[in-house]
Amino acid sequence: MISEITSVIQKEKLKISRQQMLLAFISGILMSVSGSVFQMDWLAWFALVPLFYSFFNFRINGKTGFQLSFICSLTYYLGLLTWLFRLHPLTWIGFSAGESILIITTGWFVFSLIESLGLSLMGYFMGLINPDGWKRALIPACLWIVIEWLQGLSDFGFTWGRLAISQYRNIFMIQSANLFGSLFITGLIVFTNAVLAIILIDYLKNREKISFKLLLSTFILLTINMVYGIYTVFTKQDSGKSVNAAIIQGNILSDEKWNMSPQDALDIYLNLSQKALQETKNKNEKIDLFVWPETAVRDYIQNAVTFNQLSAFTSLSQTYLLTGVFDVKQEAEKTYSIFNSIAGISPQGKILGVYSKQHLVPFGEYLPFRGFLQLLMPKITQINALGHDLSSGKDAGIIATPFGNIGGLICYESIFPQIIQNSINDGAELLVLVTNDSWFKDSKGVYQHNAQFVFRAVENDRYMLRAANTGVSTIISPEGRILNELGPLTKDYLVGTVKFRDRQTIYSKIGDFIAILSLIMLILFGFLTKKELKVELYDK
Numbered sequence: 372m373i374s375e376i377t378s379v380i381q382k383e384k385l386k387i388s389r390q391q392m393l394l395a396f397i398s399g400i401l402m403s404v405s406g407s408v409f410q411m412d413w414l415a416w417f418a419l420v421p422l423f424y425s426f427f428n429f430r431i432n433g434k435t436g437f438q439l440s441f442i443c444s445l446t447y448y449l450g451l452l453t454w455l456f457r458l459h460p461l462t463w464i465g466f467s468a469g470e471s472i473l474i475i476t477t478g479w480f481v482f483s484l485i486e487s488l489g490l491s492l493m494g495y496f497m498g499l500i501n502p503d504g505w506k507r508a509l510i511p512a513c514l515w516i517v518i519e520w521l522q523g524l525s526d527f528g529f530t531w532g533r534l535a536i537s538q539y540r541n542i543f544m545i546q547s548a549n550l551f552g553s554l555f556i557t558g559l560i561v562f563t564n565a566v567l568a569i570i571l572i573d574y575l576k577n578r579e580k581i582s583f584k585l586l587l588s589t590f591i592l593l594t595i596n597m598v599y600g601i602y603t604v605f606t607k608q609d610s611g612k613s614v615n616a617a618i619i620q621g622n623i624l625s626d627e628k629w630n631m632s633p634q635d636a637l638d639i640y641l642n643l644s645q646k647a648l649q650e651t652k653n654k655n656e657k658i659d660l661f662v663w664p665e666t667a668v669r670d671y672i673q674n675a676v677t678f679n680q681l682s683a684f685t686s687l688s689q690t691y692l693l694t695g696v697f698d699v700k701q702e703a704e705k706t707y708s709i710f711n712s713i714a715g716i717s718p719q720g721k722i723l724g725v726y727s728k729q730h731l732v733p734f735g736e737y738l739p740f741r742g743f744l745q746l747l748m749p750k751i752t753q754i755n756a757l758g759h760d761l762s763s764g765k766d767a768g769i770i771a772t773p774f775g776n777i778g779g780l781i782c783y784e785s786i787f788p789q790i791i792q793n794s795i796n797d798g799a800e801l802l803v804l805v806t807n808d809s810w811f812k813d814s815k816g817v818y819q820h821n822a823q824f825v826f827r828a829v830e831n832d833r834y835m836l837r838a839a840n841t842g843v844s845t846i847i848s849p850e851g852r853i854l855n856e857l858g859p860l861t862k863d864y865l866v867g868t869v870k871f872r873d874r875q876t877i878y879s880k881i882g883d884f885i886a887i888l889s890l891i892m893l894i895l896f897g898f899l900t901k902k903e904l905k906v907e908l909y910d911k
Contacts, residue, residue, distance in 0.1 A: 385430055385431060385432050385434070385435045386435065387425075387429075387431075387435045387438055387439055388429065390425075391425040391429055391435075391439055392439070392442055394421035394422060394424055394425040394439075395421070395422050395425055395439040395440070395442040395443040395446075396442055396443070396446055397421045398418055398419050398420070398421045398422035398443045398446075398447075399442065399443040399444065399445065399446025399447040399450070400446060400450065401414050401417070401418035401419075401421075402414075402415065402418045402419070402443070402446075402447040402450075402451075402534070403446065403447050403448075403449075403450025403451050404418075404450070405418055405537045406447075406451050406532065406534075406536060406537045406819070407450065407451060407453075407815045407819070408815075409537065409539070409540055409818065409822070412537045412538055412539075412540060412541060414537075415534055415537045415538065415560050416560060416563050416564065417564065417567065418564065419443075419560075419561060419564035419565070419568075420564050420567050420568045420571065421568075422439065422440070422443045422564075422568075423507075423511070423564055423565045423567075423568030423569075424568045424571060424572065425439055426439065426494070426497055426507075426568075427507060427568055427569060427572055428572050431494075431497070431498045431501070432498045432499070433495045433496075433498040433499045434495075434498065435494075435498060436494035436495050436496070436497045436498025436499075437491050437492070437494050437495035437498065438491075438494070439494050440490060440491040440492075440493050440494025440495070440497075441487055441488070441491040441494070443490075443494075444486070444487035444489075444490035444491055445483060445484065445487040447487070447490075447532065448482070448483035448484075448486045448487050448532055449479070449480070449483045451531070451532055451819075452479055452482060452483055452531075452816075453479075453815075454811050454814035454815050454816030454817075454819075455475055455478060455479045455482070455811075455816070456475055456476075456479065457810070457811045457812045457814040457816065458471075458475050458810055458811070459471050459472060459475055461474065461475070463625070463626035463629070463630065464629075478734075482529070485529075486522065486529060486532055489518050489521065489522050490515070490518055492514070492518055493511060493514040493515055493518060496510075496514055496893075497510065497511060497514070500896065500897065502896070505585060505588075506896065507565060507569055508562050508565035508566045508569065508585065508589075509562065509892075510893070510896055511561055511562075511565050512558040512559075512561040512562040512565065512889075513558070513889035513890075513892050513893050513896075514889075514893065515534070515557060515558065515561045516554045516555075516557060516558045516561075516885060516886055516889040517886055517889050517890050517893065519533050519534075519554055519557055519886075520554060520883055520886035523786075523787055523788070523789070526730070526731075526733070526739075527733060527739075528730075528787065529786070530786045530787065530788075530823075531783075531786055531819065531823075533553055533554075533557055534556075534557045534560045534561065535548075535553040535554070535555075535556035535557045535560065535826065536553070536819065536822045536823060536826065537822075538556055538560075539822035539825040539826065539851065542600070542604060542850060542851055542852060543597055543600035543601050543604060544556070544596065544597060544600055545600070545825075545826065545829055545851055546599060546600035546603040546604060546829060546850065546851075547596050547599055547600065548826055548829045548830045548878065549603070549829055549830055549831075549832055549876040549877065549878050550876070550877045550878060551877075551878060551884070551885045552788060552826075552830055552878050552882070552883050552885065553788070553826045553830065554883055554885050554886055555885050558885070558889070559592070559593065559596060562589065562592075563589055563593065566582075566585050566586065566589045569582055569585060570582055570585070570586055603850065604850050607849065607850055609849075609870065610870070610872065611775075611800070611870030611871045611872040611873070612774050612775055612870060612871045613868050613869070613870050614659040614660050614774050614868070614869060614870075614871070615651075615656065615657055615658050615659050615660070615866060615867070615868055616658070616659065616660040616661075616662060616836055616846070616866070616867060616868075616869050617644070617647045617651070617658045617660070617661050617662070617864055617865070617866045618662050618836060618837070618838045618844045618846070618857070618864060618865050618866075619640050619643045619644055619647065619661060619662070619663050619664070619667070619838065619864050620643075620664065620838070620839060620840070620841065620842060620844045620857050620861060620862065620863055620864065620865075621636070621639045621640055621643065621663075621664070621667065621840060621841075621862060622840070622841050622842070622860060622861055622862035622863075623636060623639065623809065623840060623841070624809050624812070624841060625807070625809045625810050628666075628669070628807075628809065628840070633668070633669040633670045633677070636667070636668075636669050637667075637668055637669075637670075637677065637680065639862075640663050640667050640668075640694075641680070641684060643862070643863075643864055644661055644663075644684065644688070644864070646864070647661075647864040647866065648688055648690075651866060656866070658688070658690055658866065659690060659691065659774070660690060660691045660692075660693070660772075660774075661688075661690055661691070661692045661693070661694075662692075662693045662694075662803055662805065662836050662838040663692070663693070663694035663695060663805070663838060664695055664805045664806060664807060664838040664839055664840040664844075665695035665711070665781055665782055665805040665806050665807040665838075665840060666695045666696070666697070666711065666807060666840075667694050667695045667696070667805075667840070668681070668694050668695065668696040668697075669697075670696065670697065671696070671697045671698065671699050672696045672697070672698055672712070672714045672722070672725065673698075673699060681694070681716055682716060682720030682721075683720075685716050685717065685718050685720065686718055686719070686720055688718075689718045690718060691715065691716070691717055691718065691723075691772055691774075692715070692716045693713055693714070693715050693716075693770065693777065693779070693803055693805070694713065694714060694716070694805075695711075695712070695713055695781070695805040695807075695838075696712055696713070696714045697709055697710065697711065697712060698710040698712040698714070698725055698727055708762035709759065709761055709762060710727035710728065710761060710762055710763075710764060711727065711728040711731070711736060711761050711781055711782075712725050712726060712727045712728065712764070712781075713725065713726045713768075713770070713779040713781065713803070713805055715770035715772065715777065717772075723770050723771055723772060724768060724769060724770035724771060725768060725770075726764065726767070726768030726769075726770060726778075726779030726781075727762075727763070727764030727765075727768060728761070728763065728764055728781040728782070728784060729763050729764045729765070729766075729784065729790060730763070730783070730784050730787055730790060731761055731763050732782065732783060736760070736761045737760040737761055738760060766797075767793050767794040767797040767799065769794070769797050769798055769799055774801075774871055775800040775801060775871030775873075776798045776799050776800045776801070776871070777799065777800070777801050777802075777803055778791070778794035778795065778797070778799025778800075778801070778802050778803070779794075779802075779803055779804075779805070780794070780802060780803065780804040780805075781804070781805055781806065782804075782805075782806045782807065783806075783820065784804075785804050785806075785820070785823045785824045785827055785837075786820075786823045788826075788827065788830060788882070788883065789882065789883075791827045791830070791831055792830075792831070792878070792879055792882050795831045795833070795875065795879045796875075796879065796880075799833070800833070800871035800872055800873050801833060801834055801836070801869060801870075801871050801872075802827065802828070802831070802833045802834070802835050802836070803835075803836045803837075803838070804824055804835065804836070804837045804838070805838045805839075806820070806837070806838070806839050806840070807839070807840040807841075808820060808839050808840065808841060808842065808843075808859075809840045809841040812841070812859065812860060813842070813858075813859035813860050817839070817841075817842060817843050817859050818843065821837065821843050821845055821853075824837050824845070824847060825847055825851045825853070826851070828847045828848065828849055828850075828851050829849070829850060829851040830876065830878045830879070831876060831878070831879050832849045832872060832874050832875075832876045832879075833849055833872055834846070834847065834848060834849060834869035834870055834871075834872065835847035836869060839857075839859075841859055841860055841861075842857055842858050842859030842860060842861055843856055843857060843858055843859055844856070844857040844865060845857070846865065846867040846869060849872065854867055855867045
């Protein structure tokens with residue numbers, strides 16, 4: 372019976388028209404602009420209308436739905452990830468200018484292709500189900516939520532392109548992320564776009580008939596979300612133990628970082644920290660905690676000479692220090708594991724804890740499928756500036772201080788909500804991200820990366836300290852406000868007051884439950900659709 376139903380669905384041979392392709396392409400462009408130009412974030416609420424118009428105003432099946440979604444999503448990711456070209460040139464790690472362009476272009480296209488294939492499934496299932504009425508808005512929202520959730524799973528997960536991220540400056544709109552996460556905001560965006568497309572079609576076909584009930588329900592939903600956001604922002608209790616934190620931004624570009632001595636790099640951070648201490652002292656202020664970025668200390672924490680310099684600094688300044696550093700552990704005789712880590716050092720010169728990065732960057736910190744890729748392109752191993760693969764950490768690695776517990780994050784771990792949720796559940800009261808975004812200089816990529824961290828603050832009701840090598844470095848409040856910011860390619864420091872908070876949000880407790888709920892709803896819709904098709908077959 373199922374095969375009979377499938378044959379009926381796919382019986383009619385459909386082809387997408389040029390008009391449909393153009394509409395899908397326009398949606399991809401608008402999505403890309405809303406995710407790259409944050410002053411245009413409002414575009415996200417209209418960007419998908421052309422795509423849904425091409426779905427609802429024309430007949431589609433699974434194949435044509437997939438094709439339209441593919442055109443839209445590939446255009447979206449190609450535009451969103453253009454900052455990858457700021458990696459050029461890779462001559463400093465041994466590639467020629469031509470090889471550099473080839474590698475970056477290939478990575479840009481393959482990355483975009485893989486991510487767009489995931490979102491293309493939305494159109495495929497829409498073509499199979501062909502929903503009607505209010506389900507034309509609810510089903511694509513559920514599908515998009517599930518697909519974005521799946522994109523974050525596995526070692527190759529990549530959630531950079533979540534639609535919600537475009538809204539990171541819309542403080543009132545994003546507060547519901549502390550209930551259901553950023554996926555809920557994505558769902559709202561998709562649902563609203565689908566409703567607007569339905570209303571546009573109704574208006575064009577019959578000017579007297581507009582789906583007022585659907586429009587009204589959408590307006591009520593968005594109003595409730597906004598009212599909740601306003602209420603949350605203005606009633607939030609700013610409780611917790613306060614500390615004055617200083618973020619040091621050394622502004623050492625990638626091609627400089629690995630060509631200068633570790634001591635020279637360390638001196639830059641020590642000198643900037645001394646400057647921060649002196650200038651704040653002149654203002655009758657005090658720094659309690661310093662945060663240095665990812666691999667600011669380009670050495671092992673076990674190196675006695677390096678550690679003595681760090682502990683001497685904390686002792687003389689009577690401050691706590693969190694710094695990016697390497698950690699090494701002996702696993703067996705002549706076998707060592709090296710970790711990209713954050714070490715916490717007390718004024719007494721003691722290591723308070725070490726957090727080791729759990730989600731490593733493929734091709735940046737380790738080479739997947741090493742044997743095959745070395746045969747295919749031997750020079751590919753040079754992409755990793757370290758010259759060897761790193762190992763991943765196994766736990767949240769909470770760093771305990773007298774002020775409270777600090778949860779560490781490194782680089783693009785900020786795009787994986789589950790890692791932060793685990794840290795919160797293990798007791799983190801303040802979140803610190805150290806990162807090296809110098810690869811992307813002052814491109815849109817560094818701002819997109821920072822936008823991810825805003826959502827992690829809202830989802831978990833935590834202050835955030837983001838220390839970047841070349842920018843942007845930020846201090847973010849629990850409601851997602853950027854309290855202080857240091858722009859890219861700037862050698863400087865910033866100081867701000869943050870608080871340790873122990874409240875757990877609903878999202879901290881349930882995580883991305885909305886994705887599971889959406890999946891259950893899709894299964895239910897699929898079951899009901901099969902029943903309806905069976906009735907049609909028997910009637911015929």
